[in-house]
Amino acid sequence: MAALEVRSITRRYEDRLAVDGLSFSLEPGTILGLVGPNGAGKTTTLRSIAGVLPLQEGRIVVDGADLAEQELEAKRRLAYVPDEPAPFDVLTVDEHLAFTARLYGLKDWRPRADELLERFELAERREALGSELSRGMRQKLSFCCAWLSDPAVVLLDEPLSGLDPRGIRAARAEILELKERGAAVVLSSHLLDLIEVLADRLLILDRGRARFEGTLEEARSAAAGASLEDVFFAVTSRGEAPPEARPRP
Ligand code: ATP
Numbered sequence: 001m002a003a004l005e006v007r008s009i010t011r012r013y014e015d016r017l018a019v020d021g022l023s024f025s026l027e028p029g030t031i032l033g034l035v036g037p038n039g040a041g042k043t044t045t046l047r048s049i050a051g052v053l054p055l056q057e058g059r060i061v062v063d064g065a066d067l068a069e070q071e072l073e074a075k076r077r078l079a080y081v082p083d084e085p086a087p088f089d090v091l092t093v094d095e096h097l098a099f100t101a102r103l104y105g106l107k108d109w110r111p112r113a114d115e116l117l118e119r120f121e122l123a124e125r126r127e128a129l130g131s132e133l134s135r136g137m138r139q140k141l142s143f144c145c146a147w148l149s150d151p152a153v154v155l156l157d158e159p160l161s162g163l164d165p166r167g168i169r170a171a172r173a174e175i176l177e178l179k180e181r182g183a184a185v186v187l188s189s190h191l192l193d194l195i196e197v198l199a200d201r202l203l204i205l206d207r208g209r210a211r212f213e214g215t216l217e218e219a220r221s222a223a224a225g226a227s228l229e230d231v232f233f234a235v236t237s238r239g240e241a242p243p244e245a246r247p248r249p
Contacts, residue, residue, distance in 0.1 A: 004026040033201070049153075074225075120170055195228065201214065
């Protein structure tokens with residue numbers, strides 16, 4: 001069973017079509033690199049899968065739970081780290097973790113929480129309020145909360161922006177660990193070298209539509225062994241997939 005099924009989702013903002021009939025699925029233990037130019041629809045796609053934006057058309061199934069019919073179940077199996085993490089101003093770092101644990105119905109979460117706080121260098125800031133955290137610290141807290149529940153599907157929107165070098169290293173290691181634990185990870189980023197190192201599969205979005213979907217090897221061989229950057233420009237510059245790349249309906 002796929003960990004994540006996205007079937008023909010479409011999202012409009014008034015008369016603007018941001019995501020246009022997008023479909024893909026992801027197996028457990030796989031990292032999908034989601035790339036595309038500014039405004040391609042990446043954040044809208046992630047927000048739709050996370051259930052932050054109500055689904056207008058299509059179907060999303062998270063670890064067997066249909067987002068429309070079993071909303072709580074689907075959300076419980078999923079973690080989402082948005083591009084602009086916004087912790088609660090009046091909760092401390094520790095209270096965010098306790099709140100997440102209650103929300104997900106977690107037991108014995110403390111050792112894992114402590115491990116994550118150490119890894120992301122927040123252990124000293126347990127008592128700091130959300131409003132007192134720097135941009136990078138907010139990002140790190142967002143990771144700690146997302147990682148805590150051992151989710152089946154993890155959505156990461158530009159996860160490394162604002163992190164210091166140590167934070168970047170920790171985040172990369174945790175993303176790979178998530179994969180080893182069997183999670184399906186959707187990693188949206190403009191950092192193609194990060195995608196190249198971490199992702200197993202690639203989905204290139206442009207103007208709301210999938211222009212390429214396949215393994216990284218397929219992407220490179222479609223462009224005669226070129227770099228991921230060359231593939232990106234070839235697929236997005238004309239707004240259409242080149243004939244060699246596998247087009248998506
Ligand atoms: P970026 O790489 O710049 O973050 P993106 O691929 O994440 O871009 P989205 O943020 O999903 O793209 O935006 C897709 C389209 O939807 C864009 O044309 C954008 O202007 C539009 N859009 C996004 N959010 C809204 C909104 N709240 N209201 C109206 N239009 C929106």
